[in-house]
Amino acid sequence: MRAFGTTAWRLSQGETDLSLSQKLHEEINFELQAAKANAEVPAFLKEFQSSGIWKIEDLEGHDEVALERTFGNETIRVLFSIADIDAPQDPAFEDAEGADEQDAPIPMPPIRCSIIITKGSDQGALSIDALAQDGAIVVDNISFYTNAKLATELTSEADWKRRGLYIGPQFDHLDTNVQEEFERYLDERGIGGDLALFVPDYAEYKEQKEYVKWLQNVKSFIDV
Template identity: 55%
Template structure:
């Protein structure tokens, strides 16, 4: 996880990038992230955990019951982990109490939007929970083992892609910023401008297609240092700061856990039909 920048041409787009509010993932993993909320709160027993299989109807396959039992085992474990955490985590309470950003989060969707008003400007940051799976591709088990050896369970060390849009009620246009947040900081990658506000902010496939052929501006790190500094101050003044950069990976991890538990339950129910 907008006024996320347009779909890039193949030469400019990475293997996984948030564009125009939709995640473009050419090699995204559908595997479960290596570190979950439950993994931090409960130690998994070495052997199989006890479970009781339901006696409901199953499909005609011979593996249905076994799969359902494994799903039930995992679902029970994750539900126990969630039960040990507050309904509203402290980090989320603290963020909302600041009264700066609102959270737009639809259950079942993998994208989240943070929105706020700043004078005559409408500001939105979008990010996807899918990016927390990047850990498996880039860091692997060695990084996890190293963190455990140091007594750390920091899930915020992996970059989360975020896309910012700024529009004004006083005139047309949309300023879009592609960036990543990691270790409590934003790193700007690209800044695009669209004269047509609707074109720059619509989250549709048609708008994405229209944006493809437009000039998206230079890479941020190729700009004059003075221009880079002023852009960073511009975003800081609008609340796009370290606090938000620290919040995004934490919330992405929190939401992913909730969605994973729902997924387990839905898949098990389907298998049991």
């Protein structure tokens, strides 16, 4: 007479489960070995943390990272997502990547950043859409919200309210002198070349950690 527990276990397994689990195991080992070859905390991250300027908010299992600092009476937050690493790239970026791949390291894709500057809840907020690209912060748009809460809330209701508001002109449509002053304004607040180099490096670092965790979670599920 066949034991019920054995039958239940066999019925819960597909024919491909074992081979998939083995491949996941191989990939996990490969990634962990690669991680061991590198420092536990990368040099770029140690240097960034040692400056003591920005606080990193990074929750395991989430694809978004927040950097926060104060500057005088301002609170500044920079949000970016590791999803941009796997996002489809502009054909021009891919062509340039392919042309130089034998002579130079593969360039990081641009990472979209949302920068929010507030001066208390009743003073409004600047919301800046930008890219961290090729060691520079490239501004796309600067919006002003009279209600700082509306600018900072990450809810569907707040997003719906923002859609009907005037968001300001495209940054490159502004007078050149105004553009230059805005760039100096941001650079003075630490939103410049150093940050533009850090964001893609940290996005890649976090994406690698999340990928290994994803592999482990999927393998555990397959093995149950």
